[in-house]
Amino acid sequence: MSRKHRLLCTVFPVALLVLPFFVGAIPVESPSNEDPEAENPVSRFRKYLSINTAHPNPDYSVAVSFLRSLAESLPLHTRVFEFVPNKPVLLLIWEGSDPSLPSVLLNSHMDSVPAEPSKWTFDPFSAVRTSDGKIFARGAQDDKCIGIQYIEAIRNLWKKGFTPLRTLIVSYVPDEEIGGLDGVTKFVASKEFEELNVGFMLDEGQASTTDEFRVFYSDRTPWDLIIKAQGAPGHGSKMYDNSAMENLIKSMEIISKFRETQFDKVKAGVAVYSEVISVNPVYMKAGTPSPSVSFSGATYVFSICFMPTKKMRYEL
Numbered sequence: 302m303s304r305k306h307r308l309l310c311t312v313f314p315v316a317l318l319v320l321p322f323f324v325g326a327i328p329v330e331s332p333s334n335e336d337p338e339a340e341n342p343v344s345r346f347r348k349y350l351s352i353n354t355a356h357p358n359p360d361y362s363v364a365v366s367f368l369r370s371l372a373e374s375l376p377l378h379t380r381v382f383e384f385v386p387n388k389p390v391l392l393l394i395w396e397g398s399d400p401s402l403p404s405v406l407l408n409s410h411m412d413s414v415p416a417e418p419s420k421w422t423f424d425p426f427s428a429v430r431t432s433d434g435k436i437f438a439r440g441a442q443d444d445k446c447i448g449i450q451y452i453e454a455i456r457n458l459w460k461k462g463f464t465p466l467r468t469l470i471v472s473y474v475p476d477e478e479i480g481g482l483d484g485v486t487k488f489v490a491s492k493e494f495e496e497l498n499v500g501f502m503l504d505e506g507q508a509s510t511t512d513e514f515r516v517f518y519s520d521r522t523p524w525d526l527i528i529k530a531q532g533a534p535g536h537g538s539k540m541y542d543n544s545a546m547e548n549l550i551k552s553m554e555i556i557s558k559f560r561e562t563q564f565d566k567v568k569a570g571v572a573v574y575s576e577v578i579s580v581n582p583v584y585m586k587a588g589t590p591s592p593s594v595s596f597s598g599a600t601y602v603f604s605i606c607f608m609p610t611k612k613m614r615y616e617l
């Protein structure tokens with residue numbers, strides 16, 4: 302059996318588990334008829350969104366309490382690990398009829414990237430739903446929709462009398478957006494994870510506006526490239542060779558050219574994002590408030606994502 306077929310065979314049962322929620326469970330609500338107090342998948346989703354788990358101060362304890370409260374009405378038992386204080390890993394576990402079989406793990410992360418409220422149409426944690434059905438909230442797509450969909454899919458299946466053959470575990474991890482070192486990294490290295498006997502897992506993916514979902518079997522590797530340029534300081538009224546900014550600009554030009562070669566492939570339609578190395582400048586620290594002073598140090602950070610190939614050699 303080819304790798305692709307193996308993957309499809311493994312994915313299919315999980316797709317069956319998840320898809321009923323998308324196909325049948327989301328009520329098509331007329332916003333004018335919607336009771337704002339009613340409990341339904343969308344209202345539960347919005348409650349999850351209203352919990353501020355954005356960096357740099359994610360409130361994991363409230364998120365864990367909320368998710369545990371959802372599990373209470375379902376045939377799930379919960380476990381919480383804190384491999385690092387205040388960085389909880391929550392598990393919701395649906396015991397299978399044959400727990401000796403390898404389990405299925407569905408993962409999502411509780412945290413989200415920061416939000417700048419002044420740049421938003423609505424407060425990013427008010428989870429406003431507009432009359433056309435759109436929901437505005439930080440973390441809606443990445444990754445709270447996945448976390449709620451898992452629970453709602455379980456709710457749907459349980460109501461229909463379904464019991465899984467394999468034990469199903471839904472995990473909620475912290476700190477994914479900042480590397481996951483205190484969350485999933487410690488979790489998968491723990492004896493508790495080993496005891497779960499995971500045979501297959503799904504992590505977050507792309508949001509979809511239809512009932513079709515793409516499944517990926519690998520992910521790109523993030524890499525932060527930090528350039529620290531140095532050079533002689535001096536008065537801004539003169540020009541110097543080898544200043545910190547001049548050195549930094551040279552590096553930036555080389556990296557920007559490489560970025561263009563990758564982006565051009567996407568723009569030309571000869572490659573998709575997962576087939577190129579993405580490069581984005583994300584942070585810069587340089588200079589002094591005084592324009593008359595040439596400074597001696599500058600830092601620039603590029604966020605780079607490598608595509609999933611085993612052997613790569615790229616020269617900038």
Ligand SMILES: [Zn+2]
Pocket residue numbers: 410443444477505
């Ligand atoms: Zn994510």
